[in-house]
Amino acid sequence: MNAHQAGQNTIPTISGKTLLLSAAGLGGEIDLYGDVAEALARLCRFAGHVPGGVYSVAQHSVLMCDAAQQETGDAHLAAICLLHDAREYVIGDTTTPAQRFLADIAACAGHDPEAIRFAFAEAGAQLDRLIFKAARTPFPSRQILARVKDYDTRMLATERAHLLVPTSLAWGAAVESARPIRTRGRIKIWPTASAADEFRDRLSTYCPGAMRY
Numbered sequence: 001m002n003a004h005q006a007g008q009n010t011i012p013t014i015s016g017k018t019l020l021l022s023a024a025g026l027g028g029e030i031d032l033y034g035d036v037a038e039a040l041a042r043l044c045r046f047a048g049h050v051p052g053g054v055y056s057v058a059q060h061s062v063l064m065c066d067a068a069q070q071e072t073g074d075a076h077l078a079a080i081c082l083l084h085d086a087r088e089y090v091i092g093d094t095t096t097p098a099q100r101f102l103a104d105i106a107a108c109a110g111h112d113p114e115a116i117r118f119a120f121a122e123a124g125a126q127l128d129r130l131i132f133k134a135a136r137t138p139f140p141s142r143q144i145l146a147r148v149k150d151y152d153t154r155m156l157a158t159e160r161a162h163l164l165v166p167t168s169l170a171w172g173a174a175v176e177s178a179r180p181i182r183t184r185g186r187i188k189i190w191p192t193a194s195a196a197d198e199f200r201d202r203l204s205t206y207c208p209g210a211m212r213y
Contacts, residue, residue, distance in 0.1 A: 008020055008022070009021045009022060011090065013031065013034075013035040013039070014034070014035055014038045014039060015031055015034040015035050015213070017029055017031060017035060017213075019090060021090070023122075026126055026127065026130055029134075029211075029213060030130050030131055030133075030134035030211070031134075031213045032086070032134055032135060032203055032207070032210050032211070033203065033210070033212055033213070034213060035089060036089045036199075037058060037196045037197075037199040037200050037203070038196050039088075039089035040056060040057040040058035040061065040085070040086065040088065040089055040195075040196075040199060041056050041057075041058040041192045041193070041196035041199065042054070042056065042192055043056055043088055043089070043092065043093055044056060044057075044093070045057060045060055045093060045159065046095065046159075046163075046164065047093070047095050047098070049164070049165075050164065050189070051163075051164075051165060052163075052189055053189040054189065054192065055159070055163055056190070056192065056195045057088055057093055058195040058196060058198070058199040059189070059190050059195045059198070060085065060155060060159070061081065061082050061083070061084065061199065061202075062082065062195070062198045062199055062202055063155065063181070063183070064081045064082070064084070064152065064155045064181075065078045065079070065081040065202050066078075066202075067081075067151060067155070067181045067182070068147075068148075068151055069206075070182075075206055076137070076138070076140075076144065077144060077147055077148070078202075078206050079135070079137050080137070080140045080144055080145075080148050081148055081152075082199070082202050082203065082206055082207070083128075083131055083132065083135060083137070083207070084148050084152065086127075086128075086131045087123075087124045087127035087131065090127055091120075091123055091124065091127070094120065099116065099117065099120055102116045103117060134210065134211050135203070135207040135209075135210045135211075136207065136209035136210055136211065137209075151181075153174050153175060153178045154178045154179055154180060154181050156171075156175055156178070157171075157175050157178035157179075157180055158180045158183065158187070159187065160175070161180065162183075163187060163189075
């Protein structure tokens with residue numbers, strides 16, 4: 001009898017490992033160099049609505065990591081920027097509009113929309129704890145997380161300008177007023193293999209103690 005038949009919630013990873021997903025606790029090995037790097041390199045930002053190719057979560061994370069290091073010289077901040085979306089190798093990159101859509105559906109059906117938001121946040125928090133442990137990187141303080149959020153918003157504004165089809169829609173005050181990340185020319189989409197390799201390169205630089213399998 002396999003895990004699915006036994007009623008357990010599992011996913012197979014690209015390296016052949018198995019992750020057990022349960023609100024009572026997550027089980028399995030977090031393979032940053034293998035599963036995380038490869039999955040994030042195949043996971044497209046903006047739900048795939050990027051002309052010209054797959055702009056991956058891995059590339060987004062690497063560019064954000066590089067920006068933090070270049071601007072601040074803070075290696076810990078750079079490490080957290082690199083890992084800030086690593087959770088998505090399990091739960092995917094569900095866009096903010098999609099999360100709002102799910103919350104609206106719950107509300108229209110008479111359910112608490114906050115339950116949807118809580119589930120996304122709690123799943124991410126559980127995965128983050130395991131990921132930072134596997135990276136052997138101290139869990140970030142609130143101050144570091146606030147700085148990471150600022151870099152993430154700035155990356156979003158930069159990516160919108162460089163990669164997406166222009167529209168007249170406003171993306172909220174935080175994005176509209178965000179200071180763009182300085183780049184060498186416009187962002188060019190990396191091939192999947194390059195995105196995974198660049199992620200591994202930054203991982204070895206900023207999380208040198210990260211576990212390897």
